[in-house]
Amino acid sequence: MKALLAFRSLFLSQAKGFTLALLLSLVTLAAGIALLGTSGWFITSAALTTAGLAFNLFVPSSLVRGFSFIRILARYGERLSGHDATLRLLSGLRGWLFARLFPRLPLADRSLRHGDLVSRLTSDVDALDTAFLVAIGPIAAALVIGAALTAVLAWLLPGAAWLYGFCFGAAVLVVPSGLTLLSRAAGNAVVRRAADARAAVLDGIEGHDDLTVFGVLGTAQAGFATTSQHLAAARGRLSTLTALAGFAVQALAALALAGSLWLGLTAFAAGAVEGPVLAGLLLAMAGSFEATSTIVRSVGKLTTAMAAAERLTTIAEAPPAVLDPAVPAPVPADTTIVLADVTFGYGGPPVLDSLDLTVTPGEHIAITGPSGSGKSSLLTLLLRLADPQAGRITLGGTALPALLQADIHARVALLSQHSPLFNDTIRANLCVARDADDDALWAALADAGIADFVRALPAGLDTMVGEGGRTVSVGQARRLCLARVLLSSAQILLLDEPTAALDRPAEVAFFETLHQAAQGRTVIVVTHATIPDGTVNRVLTLRNGMLA
Missing domain, CATH: 1.20.1560.10 (ABC transporter type 1, transmembrane domain)
Known part of the structure; x- marks a missing residue:
């Protein structure tokens, strides 16, 4: 009672x-x-x-x-x-x-x-x-x-x-x-x-x-x-x-x-x-x-x-996985990401073991590796949805635990293979990122390479996409989600298997679109896909908890 x-x-x-x-x-x-x-x-x-x-x-x-x-x-x-x-x-x-x-x-x-x-x-x-x-x-x-x-x-x-x-x-x-x-x-x-x-x-x-x-x-x-x-x-x-x-x-x-x-x-x-x-x-x-x-x-x-x-x-009433600091540090203007000697696991053997990584502002990198190697766990740490058991992660020289989670998420946006489209209009789905006028929405759609498709729809931005985006193809749904991420003000974009379930031509086109649309922003992609030449600055492989 x-x-x-x-x-x-x-x-x-x-x-x-x-x-x-x-x-x-x-x-x-x-x-x-x-x-x-x-x-x-x-x-x-x-x-x-x-x-x-x-x-x-x-x-x-x-x-x-x-x-x-x-x-x-x-x-x-x-x-x-x-x-x-x-x-x-x-x-x-x-x-x-x-x-x-x-x-x-x-x-x-x-x-x-x-x-x-x-x-x-x-x-x-x-x-x-x-x-x-x-x-x-x-x-x-x-x-x-x-x-x-x-x-x-x-x-x-x-x-x-x-x-x-x-x-x-x-x-x-x-x-x-x-x-x-x-x-x-x-x-x-x-x-x-x-x-x-x-x-x-x-x-x-x-x-x-x-x-x-x-x-x-x-x-x-x-x-x-x-x-x-x-x-x-x-x-x-x-x-x-x-x-x-x-x-x-x-x-x-x-x-x-x-x-x-x-x-x-x-x-x-x-x-x-x-x-x-x-x-x-x-x-x-x-x-x-x-x-x-x-x-x-x-x-x-x-x-x-x-x-x-x-x-x-x-x-x-369960305790949160991570807590905000009592006295948060100001958000740094620099967006350099540094992982130093980071170790992380889920109670068993570590998924990430003494991992080091530096990503400079505006750099595009891809991280590949077998399933279970810790690629998604790395993105979880960068979003501070969990804290490492050892090591240090900094953004612009400031440790992530010293920042408010809301401030981190305002600077870092995620596009995962499970990013949903809600049973609402295209406009409403895009405005999840931020409230924007039609010009900004069309610009984001154009950057994601799907503006022409939306313009051809009878209701345009007010077209209903259905539960889970069932009225559009997988590739179109992925580009709409990309447009939503691009519409955000985040300077760091994290993408987790963004081309899953796409065929090779659609996969290549997606990476090429991302390379052009995210110029000036930091991009970290974790994927099993083969990265097309010229679409990222570096390709790293995560194996046994370490990057090569």
């Missing part, structure tokens, strides 16, 4: 919507109880009356219809306001989470699997946003309704008030609390096993080719089947506990009704209560327990929401 309370400010931001949903929920429950009570009184009175046509049928029947319409309209309004507030809360939760994650990327905890991270960003947030709608709201509404009906019983049937109050209170507070305590482990297991299943699916999809080539596809399938069985078992345990709690609530409801009937008949025999009133009260009590059954079904979701909240706060 402590982890769930960490999100109270986000819940409070939607207090108006949730309060309206709670009030309408109270109206719905009250109308349902009044409908049953009035119906019971009306039918019993009609059966016992001897007045015939003199009996007033109009008012009770009008009340029955009125309570029915009130219940329908209140239920609709409750759903409308509650789901609207929940969807707004969902947006706030995602915004909060991504705002917390961005300063922490890449995550220091490298044991966190990709699939598990995806699960936290999707299903855990979805589990959290229903906490009020399915649990907190119904409990609050039931407490108010139970207290009100207990007060009515204390007035009309005092003997049954204490019994009903005890049974209803136990059904609303004791049973859900016990279920919450007993089901915490099961709820945690459901969330954890569901994350494992999602991770296994993502791993299987992304690594399908490798699993097939090495002949272990069957092993992966068997592992996923085992994970699914564990998930089913965890959900089964949670369902069993929920069913037992539901049985306890029904037993309390039966005890309240049977005891109240016995006490009511005693009062009726003594002339303390009329028969129609007794029938109406008993039906009202039966209707009030509708709220308790909803609570029991919701507690299972509350336990998973609590587990989800713990998982979200774990990554949202």
Whole structure:
């Protein structure tokens, strides 16, 4: 529950919507109880009356219809306001989470699997946003309704008030609390096993080719089947506990009704209560327990929401991989890059070992080498997304840890093989780098060698590129990303496998375009490709953690 309370400010931001949903929920429950009570009184009175046509049928029947319409309209309004507030809360939760994650990327905890991270960003947030709608709201509404009906019983049937109050209170507070305590482990297991299943699916999809080539596809399938069985078992345990709690609530409801009937008949025999009133009260009590059954079904979701909240706060409060200095140094005008005796690894053997490199302003260099040699790790260090375990990296003579990360990223831009195109217009995709007028956008497109293509499009800069740039070719997408990098004011451009998935003619054309477009800027390219002559000043090879 402590982890769930960490999100109270986000819940409070939607207090108006949730309060309206709670009030309408109270109206719905009250109308349902009044409908049953009035119906019971009306039918019993009609059966016992001897007045015939003199009996007033109009008012009770009008009340029955009125309570029915009130219940329908209140239920609709409750759903409308509650789901609207929940969807707004969902947006706030995602915004909060991504705002917390961005300063922490890449995550220091490298044991966190990709699939598990995806699960936290999707299903855990979805589990959290229903906490009020399915649990907190119904409990609050039931407490108010139970207290009100207990007060009515204390007035009309005092003997049954204490019994009903005890049974209803136990059904609303004791049973859900016990279920919450007993089901915490099961709820945690459901969330954890569901994350494992999602991770296994993502791993299987992304690594399908490798699993097939090495002949272990069957092993992966068997592992996923085992994970699914564990998930089913965890959900089964949670369902069993929920069913037992539901049985306890029904037993309390039966005890309240049977005891109240016995006490009511005693009062009726003594002339303390009329028969129609007794029938109406008993039906009202039966209707009030509708709220308790909803609570029991919701507690299972509350336990998973609590587990989800713990998982979200774990990554949202994780220490950043790198920290800004308390007193940052001014940004140097010089853009000379020096790596001196740099050693870096991920907990095992070093990827970069005593590496030395100097890149002068405006120089274009290419770094080649086999996969796993540390080329991308080198760019990670230059962006200060991580710090080396030994050695020193300076920009213009100033050590990178002495500079603000924002200042470094304003001077250094990255174009990777995974640089995305967003599901938006070409203009919006370019303006990710900086806000610019049309002249600047067309200049960047021309430098990237794709201006003619964009001009030929019916909507020009306002053309939608689709999710992941699906409406353009791989080469065109890469040039649009290059235009975005060129539009930035960064004086140092880092490119990580920028020609991946391009054929050789497109590859050569890309390097030639880059050579011309980035004149005056420092360019460091890491690639497996063969560098065309005359497009860079130096070609270095990274092998065994060292440059040659």
